[in-house]
Amino acid sequence: MYPTLLTDPAKAAWIKSTAAELAAFGEEHRGELDIANRANKFPRELYRELGRLGYLGPLVPVDFGGLGGGVAEYTVISEEVGRHGLVSGQIAAQGQRWLLDWGTDEQKQQWLRGIATGEVVFSESISEKNAGSSFKAMKSTAVRDGGDWVITGSKTHINLGADSHVTLFYAMAPEGLTSFLVDMTLPGIRTHVTRAIGLRLIRTADVEFDAVRVPDAARLGPVGGGLQTFLSTFNISRLGNASELIGLGRRALELGLRYASERAVGEGVVTDFQGIKWMVADAWTALQAASLARDDAALAHERGEDIALRTTTAKRLAITAADQASEASFSLVGGHGLYVDTPYTDILNDIKVLKVAGGSTEIMRNFIAQRVLKDAGHEGLS
Ligand SMILES: Cc1cc2nc3c(=O)[nH]c(=O)nc-3n(C[C@H](O)[C@H](O)[C@H](O)COP(=O)(O)OP(=O)(O)OC[C@H]3O[C@@H](n4cnc5c(N)ncnc54)[C@H](O)[C@@H]3O)c2cc1C
Known part of the structure; x- marks a missing residue:
């Protein structure tokens, strides 16, 4: 919906054509996407096709094959991806941000x-069995051997871990957390596909590194600078998550309304009921609030301002809005929606995953509280 972005005429035309093109893509490939989602398969050809259309490189300069856009363009693409159940380019966008911020010329x-x-x-291979929300517990190690690094460790929940050509692997070097761009064909790497309940088009995997040797040229950013490299994609990740959640919420509401407005119950149809109308109104209101917060964060990013609180607030609002819209969709469609492999359950599962991946709801709330308390002069009391 992009309430604020649409007031910019230069952006409005692009948003309109992007939304139309991605809607058409979803319609044309709905069957293949549904089959891949339910079979927990990465639809590589459709992913490439999205790349050819320019939707996987929102942040990359045109000279490097990207769209040459900014965060605002990225949020539009992410929302439409959620809205039409397409293959998410969120991980790719984070990779771009990492390379643009920290990559050497050779890595770029x-x-x-x-x-x-x-x-x-x-x-991106960050999370481990015992290190999710907190990096301190990370067990993966990187040790120097001559001019090389030898990396060992096990990662879990890694989107596209078994399908990727390159992963950004975080490990503890003697100097502290350090990140490495690792070619996934190197010896010592094993992957095992896992089955999350949602976002299965970018299925998860466990990724195991057993003494994987990489040159120092594979290191991204400074030795011991892993936290800095991680934080450079923090805002992108939250805005991408927020936008996909908003898109998923909109889809839930749109599909539910389409069904319910034709579903005869008693003398009328489902959408005649006042109780149903209020649910629709509340879900729509929540989606609008989340969109405004998301647009505000995207525009502040383009102005070069500090946006961490804004992006976190946007994700927090988007979680509530998506939940509310999904809940409304189940009330709109009744028993018809309560079967596996319906769009309603797919959306519900995707929302559940996005509430944890990329920073959980609790972590969003902690961050917002810390910033609010700090601004109120209560640092240290939280
Ligand atoms: C489908 C899926 C895809 C993912 N993709 C990736 C990926 O591509 N790459 C990657 O590296 N990781 C990925 N993740 C991992 C994800 O980032 C973590 O699951 C997330 O950071 C939470 O970590 P955890 O699951 O270990 O939960 P934990 O950190 O063990 O937390 C457990 C619970 O405690 C809560 N909690 C933790 N700390 C606090 C606190 N301080 N205050 C209040 N509550 C707290 C959490 O919110 C959570 O509800 C993915 C996860 C999923 C489920």
Whole structure:
């Protein structure tokens, strides 16, 4: 919906054509997307096709095969991806941000164009069995051996872990957390596909590194600078999550309304009931509030302002809005929606995953509270 972005005439035309093109893509490929989602398969060809259309490289300069856009363009694409149940390019966008912020010329030459065009699939290997919300418990290690690094460790929940050509692997070096761009064909790497309940088009995997040797040229950012590299995609990740959640919520509401406005119950149809109308009104209101907060964060990002509180607030609002819209959709469609492999349950599951992946709801609330308390002069009391 992009309430604020649409007031900019230069952006409005692009938003309109992007939304129309992605809607048409979803309609044309609905069958293939549904089959892949339910079979927990990464639809590589459709992903490439999205790349060819320019939707996987929103942040990458045109010279490198990208769209040459900014965060606002990225949020539009992410919302439409959620709205039409397409393959998410969120991980690719994070990869772009990492490379643009920290990559050497050689690393950019090697990976950026491929990631932006969908020819190269990127993944991020951060979480471990005992290290999710907190990095302190991370057990993966990187030790120097001559001019190389030898990396060992096990990662879990990695989107596209088994499908990617390159992963950004976080490990503890003697100097602290450090990140490495690792070619997934190197010896010592094993992956095992896992089955999350949602976002299965970018299925998850466990990724195991057993003494994987990489040159120092594979290191992204400074030795011990892993937290800095991580934080550079924090806002992108939250805005992408927020936008996909808003898109999923809109889809739930749109599908539910389409069904319910034709579903005869008693003398009328489902949407005649006042109780149902109020649910629709509340869900729509929540989606609008989340969209406004998301647009505000995207525009502040383009102005170069500090946006961490704004992006976190946007994700927090988007979680509530998506939940509310999904809940409304089940009331709109009744028993018809309560079967596996319906769009309503797919949307519900995707929302559940986005409430945890990329920073959980609780972590969003902690961050917002810390910032609000700090601004009120209560630092240290939280
Ligand atoms: C489908 C899916 C895809 C994912 N994709 C990736 C990926 O591509 N790459 C990657 O590296 N990781 C990925 N993740 C991992 C994700 O980032 C973590 O699951 C998330 O950070 C939470 O970590 P955890 O699951 O270990 O939960 P934990 O950290 O163990 O937390 C458990 C619960 O406690 C809550 N909690 C934790 N700390 C606090 C606190 N301080 N205050 C209040 N509550 C707290 C959490 O919110 C959660 O509800 C993915 C996860 C899922 C489910």
